Amino acid sequence: MLVMHSVSVGTLLGNFIIVTGSFLTLMILIRIFAWSKITGIFDDRAKQISDDLAKAEEARVKAEGYVSEQEQVLKDSRLEASQIIGQANARAAHDKEAILTQAKEEAQSIKDKAREDAEAIKVEAVESAKEEIAALAIDLAERILVHKLNETERETLVDRYLDRLGEN
Template sequence: MFLDTFVLAAANVADAGFLQKLNNVDGLNLGDIIVTVFLFLLLMILLKKFAWGPLMGIMDQRAEMIANEIEAAEKSRTESKDLLEEQRSLLKEARNDAQSIVENAREQGEKQREDIVKAARNEVGRLKEEATQEIASEKEKAVAAVREEFVSLSVLAASKVLGKEISEEDNRALIEETIAKAGDGQ
């Protein structure tokens, strides 16, 4: 409506005879063409100033926002890839650590088993040695007791055989000397 009013006002201002002459040239409406071109140019200037500039600004902002989002997505993808690689390396390291812990535990268990077996063998050897010494000691005690008994019986037998009594100390010395000679002869 604004445009129609403008066209009518422009037509009233212009000389009607001049537009009539332009309109009659070779069947062309040259006046209408000039007014239309003028109005088109005026419309383009107004659109550029009031619509095209803000519209292009909005489009530029939109393009910048999309570029920023693409850049952020690319950055996020790169960070995700880096984090994934880091997690994989940490997982691999954890597996290696767990394997080394298991291996160390196995080695320590083997060493403890060997230590226990060695200690048990040492204890068996010690007990065997103690038993051998105890047996030897008991044997010596038994031999000494048998000697004492033998000496006593020999003194008793000798005193009965001789019919007289010799001092016990003399008998004992004589018998021990005889036993020592008999022991050396064996």
């Protein structure tokens, strides 16, 4: 068994040396021929990840700027809407006052016209009454001149005259 053991240790040691040598040779060949490509792939990947992170950060900053810009636009829009409503209310109040003033002026004009018309009718009625009174006076005078009236006839004539005045 001893012999087997020594052969096996020797074989084992030989195998170890061959495997180690192969491994070292493989590592040297990888270092010479493939190491730059492997590290280049890792570097490219790291650069791509870094660029993606930078783009993501830039997009986040841009989105935050856009959000704040939209908030400002919304705030400005609300302010402008408030101003427009205020102006519309002021314009409506002004228009209301103008309409009320115009209505009052028209009502006063109608009153003045009615007053003038009533005054004209009154003047016309007075003129008409004067004409009738004058006509009656002339008629009475003609009758008095045509007849010499006695006291009774005169009273009767004056009473009739006064009755005719009351009828008109």
